[in-house]
Amino acid sequence: MNDLVFSGVQPTNQLHLGNYIGALKQWVPIQHDHRCLFCIVDLHAITVPQEPRELRQNILDVAAAYLASGIDPKRSTIFVQSEVPEHAELGWIMGTLTKMGELERMTQFKDKSAKGGMGRAGAGLFTYPALMAADILLYDTSAVPVGEDQMQHLELARVLARRFNERFGETFQIPQALIQKHGARIMSLQDPSKKMSKSDPSDTSKILLSDTADIIRKKIMRAVTDTAGGVTYDADKKPAVANLMTIYHQVTGLTMKQIETEFDGKGYGDFKKALAEAVVAHLEPITKRMQEFRSDPHELLRILDNGRERAQLLAAEKMKLVRSRVGLGR
Numbered sequence: 001m002n003d004l005v006f007s008g009v010q011p012t013n014q015l016h017l018g019n020y021i022g023a024l025k026q027w028v029p030i031q032h033d034h035r036c037l038f039c040i041v042d043l044h045a046i047t048v049p050q051e052p053r054e055l056r057q058n059i060l061d062v063a064a065a066y067l068a069s070g071i072d073p074k075r076s077t078i079f080v081q082s083e084v085p086e087h088a089e090l091g092w093i094m095g096t097l098t099k100m101g102e103l104e105r106m107t108q109f110k111d112k113s114a115k116g117g118m119g120r121a122g123a124g125l126f127t128y129p130a131l132m133a134a135d136i137l138l139y140d141t142s143a144v145p146v147g148e149d150q151m152q153h154l155e156l157a158r159v160l161a162r163r164f165n166e167r168f169g170e171t172f173q174i175p176q177a178l179i180q181k182h183g184a185r186i187m188s189l190q191d192p193s194k195k196m197s198k199s200d201p202s203d204t205s206k207i208l209l210s211d212t213a214d215i216i217r218k219k220i221m222r223a224v225t226d227t228a229g230g231v232t233y234d235a236d237k238k239p240a241v242a243n244l245m246t247i248y249h250q251v252t253g254l255t256m257k258q259i260e261t262e263f264d265g266k267g268y269g270d271f272k273k274a275l276a277e278a279v280v281a282h283l284e285p286i287t288k289r290m291q292e293f294r295s296d297p298h299e300l301l302r303i304l305d306n307g308r309e310r311a312q313l314l315a316a317e318k319m320k321l322v323r324s325r326v327g328l329g330r
């Protein structure tokens with residue numbers, strides 16, 4: 001049994017609190033007892049148009065965010081997806097095993113292609129989940145810590161691993177998702193029925209890892225609450241407050257019960273003030289470390305070079321086996 005953990009983030013726009021809580025923050029403790037690979041998935045990013053110069057900056061921003069959040073490059077491998085070409089190669093093979101119907105059912109594709117219609121969406125956006133399956137399966141990953149929005153993609157990766165194994169013989173490990181109880185789906189601060197999203201045009205809907213303390217405070221004080229009062233956790237009846245409590249739980253480590261006790265008899269104003277200070281206290285050192293890493297690109301590039309070498313060794317060996325199983329090459 002392999003105990004390898006793999007996850008990734010797309011280098012598109014600035015990372016937000018949902019990415020941090022749903023993914024990065026969850027990764028940090030795992031690296032103490034697992035071999036981990038954390039990838040910056042730039043091939044996924046280009047499934048929607050990216051400005052090349054911005055993309056290159058975003059790749060370094062994400063690397064800095066990983067490190068600033070506490071990913072230790074001595075323990076974990078941090079690398080850029082496109083620098084290990086085996087991802088694209090296995091992505092192609094996975095695409096040949098994937099059914100159109102399976103891809104059509106993917107909610108992320110439906111959402112992202114909704115505006116222009118399916119006929120105008122890029123083929124890469126459509127086959128994206130096959131590439132994601134390749135990312136995971138290439139390393140015999142056993143666990144994938146992600147937010148809830150990636151569950152459907154992960155389920156497809158499991159299906160494809162089984163399909164490949166049945167057809168070509170035991171080759172891939174079947175990966176499991178690692179999803180947190182509270183924090184797998186952080187919602188928009190302006191609309192608790194929508195997830196916090198990089199592509200949301202509303203600035204106040206999301207807290208960015210690059211936001212200053214004052215901006216964080218303003219966004220939290222402007223966050224919507226529910227008509228029913230009281231800081232009690234009820235995701236169905238009070239979704240906005242449940243979301244804010246989830247954020248508070250994540251940045252303080254307090255349980256929902258402890259939070260309810262702390263704010264018993266107090267209003268939303270008091271709760272939001274405490275929440276704003278807790279988020280600022282948690283994110284401020286991370287934002288500062290991100291800036292430090294960004295101001296030393298040589299160190300960042302050295303870490304990414306190192307990561308590429310480590311990932312490349314594993315990927316090359318696995319692809320040799322995959323090619324021979326499929327009958328590719330001579």
Ligand code: TYM
Pocket residue numbers: 006007008009010011018019020021022023041044131132135136144145146147148149150153183184185186187195196197
């Ligand atoms: P991406 O870049 O959209 O998001 C990165 C991570 O952040 C999580 N996330 C959230 N978690 C909680 N609340 C939210 N509002 C929220 N928004 C985003 C995502 O679930 C994810 O864990 N397809 C992936 C990238 C990918 C990948 C992989 C992940 C490519 N290959 C292999 C894992 C393994 C994506 O688009 O994530």
